[in-house]
Amino acid sequence: MRCYTPVGKTAQGHFALSVGVRALSYFTKIFGIPYPLPKLDMVAITEFAAGAMENWGLVTYREAALLIDVHQSSAGRKQGVARTVSHELAHQWFGNLVTMDWWTWLYLNEGFARWVEHLSVNHLFPEWDIWTQFVTDVRGSATSLDAMRSSHAIEVDVHHPAEINEIFDTISYAKGGTVIRMLSFYLTEEVFLKGLNLYLTRHSYANATSDDLWSALEEASGKPVRDIMNSWTKQVGYPVLSFEEVGHKENKTVFKVRQTRFLSNGEKDDEPVWSVPVGIIAEKKKDIQFFLISQREQEIEVEVGKDEWMKVNAGMTGMFRVKYPQERLKLLGAAVQSKAFSAADRLGIQDDLYALAKAGLGSIVDYLGFLANYQGEDDYSVVSDIATNLAGLELLLKKISLAIFRPIKAKLGWDPRPDDSHLTQLFRALVISRLSSCDDPETVAEAKQRFERYLAGPASLAPDLRFTVYKSVIAHGGVEEYEAVLKLFRQSDFSEEQRRCLQAFGATRVPELLVRTLDFALSEEVRTSDVPFPVASVSSNPAGRDIAWQYMKDKWVIFDKKFGGGLFIITSIVGTCTNYFTTEEKAKDIEARLTTTT
Numbered sequence: 385m386r387c388y389t390p391v392g393k394t395a396q397g398h399f400a401l402s403v404g405v406r407a408l409s410y411f412t413k414i415f416g417i418p419y420p421l422p423k424l425d426m427v428a429i430t431e432f433a434a435g436a437m438e439n440w441g442l443v444t445y446r447e448a449a450l451l452i453d454v455h456q457s458s459a460g461r462k463q464g465v466a467r468t469v470s471h472e473l474a475h476q477w478f479g480n481l482v483t484m485d486w487w488t489w490l491y492l493n494e495g496f497a498r499w500v501e502h503l504s505v506n507h508l509f510p511e512w513d514i515w516t517q518f519v520t521d522v523r524g525s526a527t528s529l530d531a532m533r534s535s536h537a538i539e540v541d542v543h544h545p546a547e548i549n550e551i552f553d554t555i556s557y558a559k560g561g562t563v564i565r566m567l568s569f570y571l572t573e574e575v576f577l578k579g580l581n582l583y584l585t586r587h588s589y590a591n592a593t594s595d596d597l598w599s600a601l602e603e604a605s606g607k608p609v610r611d612i613m614n615s616w617t618k619q620v621g622y623p624v625l626s627f628e629e630v631g632h633k634e635n636k637t638v639f640k641v642r643q644t645r646f647l648s649n650g651e652k653d654d655e656p657v658w659s660v661p662v663g664i665i666a667e668k669k670k671d672i673q674f675f676l677i678s679q680r681e682q683e684i685e686v687e688v689g690k691d692e693w694m695k696v697n698a699g700m701t702g703m704f705r706v707k708y709p710q711e712r713l714k715l716l717g718a719a720v721q722s723k724a725f726s727a728a729d730r731l732g733i734q735d736d737l738y739a740l741a742k743a744g745l746g747s748i749v750d751y752l753g754f755l756a757n758y759q760g761e762d763d764y765s766v767v768s769d770i771a772t773n774l775a776g777l778e779l780l781l782k783k784i785s786l787a788i789f790r791p792i793k794a795k796l797g798w799d800p801r802p803d804d805s806h807l808t809q810l811f812r813a814l815v816i817s818r819l820s821s822c823d824d825p826e827t828v829a830e831a832k833q834r835f836e837r838y839l840a841g842p843a844s845l846a847p848d849l850r851f852t853v854y855k856s857v858i859a860h861g862g863v864e865e866y867e868a869v870l871k872l873f874r875q876s877d878f879s880e881e882q883r884r885c886l887q888a889f890g891a892t893r894v895p896e897l898l899v900r901t902l903d904f905a906l907s908e909e910v911r912t913s914d915v916p917f918p919v920a921s922v923s924s925n926p927a928g929r930d931i932a933w934q935y936m937k938d939k940w941v942i943f944d945k946k947f948g949g950g951l952f953i954i955t956s957i958v959g960t961c962t963n964y965f966t967t968e969e970k971a972k973d974i975e976a977r978l979t980t981t982t
Contacts, residue, residue: 388427389451396451399462400426403469407504408476414503415477416581417588424476426450426469433913433952436468438475438497445472446913447879458848459809461880463505463512470504471497482584485591487542490551491617492592495538495560498522499568502561512806516728516765518565519700519735520772526558527703527739530622531648538563538617539594549955562703563616569701570612570661570674571605579604612659612676616703619656621645624705624745625677627696627712635668636685637694641677646705650744654680663698664688665725667715672698693719700732705739707746713737713754720757727763734758738773752784759788764811767792771818782822789815790824798830800846809848816849820856831856839868850881854888866897874909883917886910890921890928898928902935906942916953920960929964936961937977 385405387397404426412418421441428450436445449468452461478496502522505514529535538560540551568576579601587596594617598610616622624646631638643660645653660677666688675684688694693715696706708716720730737754740746761767767788774785796812804812819827835857838845845853854872857865866889873885889901904910905918919936922928936943936957947954962974 385424386426387450388425390428390430390447393428393447393451396453397426397428399452399454400445400450400465400469403466403508404473406508407470407473410504410507411473411477411500414577415584416577417477417481417584419476420481424473426472431911431913435952436472438472438479440476440480443472448883451879453878453880456847456878457880458813458851459806460813460848463509463514463806463810466505466509467501467514470508471501474500474504477584481589482587483591485593487548487551488539489593490556491538491560491564492594492597494552494557495564498557498561499564502565509806513727513765515699516726516731516763517768519728519731520765520769522558523562523565523700523703524735524769524772525554526562527622527705528648529554530559530620530703531646531739531743533647533649533651535620537620559703563613566616566661566702567601567609567613569663569699571601571607571609575605576601612661612678615656615658619658621647621653621656622703622705623656623658623660624707624740625660625662625696626707627709629709629712630683632690633685635687635689637688637690638683638685640681640683642681643677643704646739646743648739648743658704660704661702662696662704663701664694664696665698665729666694667692667719667724691715693724695719695725695729695733697732698729699726700728705736706732707736707740713750717754717757721760727766730758730761730763731766731769735769735773752781755784755788759791761788762792762795764807764814767811768814771814775821785818785822786824789818789822793819793827798834798849800848809846813848813852817852817855820852820859823860828856828860832860835865835868851884851888854884855891858888859891859893861892862894863897866892866894866900870904879911879914882911883914886914886917887921889918890923890925892925893927895927895931898922898925898931899935902932906939906946912947912953915947916956916960919957923960923963926964932961933965933970933974940977 385401385408387401389397408419408424424441426443426445428445428447430447432444432446435449436443445468450465452465474497475493478500479493484490484492502514502518505512536555538555542548542551582600582604583592583597586600595610598613601609623643626642628640629637630640643658645656647653657680662675662677663672664686665672666686668689669687673686686694694712695716697704716733719725720733734754737746737751741748741751755770758766758770770788774781792815796808796815798816800809816827820831831853834845835853854869858869869885869888873882876882890898892898901918901922905915919932923932943954943957947957
């Protein structure tokens, strides 16, 4: 295996090469099939529209997706490179060795690669706790999109080449990866990998469909995999499971479980029914109790006492929401405080409560009240998910955000320590960023001071905090701070550093600078593949959303001429410009623009 970099950047390829060599060995072991080619090269390309491409034996990447500078790269970028390399190498089996029979089964490539990349990263860097991050990053994006009425099934008929581009989306990647993980957890990883070996062996150098995969997994497990998974791949959406206590038998509790489709707008849809593998852990029985919920309403007996907590969806491996009886929720609150179960489970309880409240199936007051149980929380992924959920409420609920994040910042501080773990580095940047977004005076002032020291001596600011500090000084400053970050962009030839600057520009609250950021995005100074980053930064700023969309409409011909011939960039730009709009008026405006040819 070799890694090719631009001239002068050889050292920046060492980390990716190390990940690649170890991941390839790991995949050979768990799949039971060696990588079949005599060589595998990875190449960093300066201008590359896709993040990476899994060409057999010659994998191509954007520089930022492959290169790591030990002095400048953040912990988050290091994790991103490890995931991307693992994802592309997973495709050497899922995509290249065995290829989906038609675009209908794209998830057999992309969903599997998303799941396998996490297997690899967890194996190579167990201290990163990547599976807890999966709950927010992958499962979270899947549940968010698939809760919309406009979503689509994992398996979709594709009749025209133009339709192919449309399915390279969150459903194929994130929902595909999530339901694969759900099935692996239900069958056990050992049995699942045994089935995958059968699948890969039988269909090497050939094409396959879902049925081919289900046949192999049924043979390995003896369970009705096809019946279970058809409900997940052939129909849109996912359920919310509502639990109601209906009786007690010695140390068991009888629950009536009702499933309905979960829709984020709160609409009713009782038509679909899923076969849902449900794992439950209980206070005095920590072994997982499995149930298969396959009817609209179904009674189950759970080994849990009346006054004992139970957590449904153990490990947050299933793609469904859970609505608990109020008394059970109170018991879970105490268990969260005492950290009686995993970080993934603590994360999941509040995330379900938040989603239910947004959909009108629960109370936002109950959600905010339940957050009191997390004031002693010290897990990065849990706090990250809470931060994401509170982001939309920050302007109204700054006091709650500050109460959660200030104590964490006091504990972590600003300066990195020699014994910092990978997650601690991510955690520190997250908390300081959220406090800055909440206009915490102490954090804003400290960021400004550290920025000034950084301009005088670049070694004074840790790479993990550079984007957070750049964004803070631009958000709370004016032209002078903007120009200082722009100068940093122009002085650097390191793609990660340039991306930090591009993503920070849009934080400004000065309308003229927001427009200037968009003008700069279209200039020759910005790589074509990096244009979505400053556009997204403007669009994510409440002060910039209308500005970004109006700008794109005014410059439509320029955007179309420059990016319209490629799938990745133009769809990303349009998506980021329209992502935060919620009114019917805006929906009609967007539709009118997209359906007009000039």
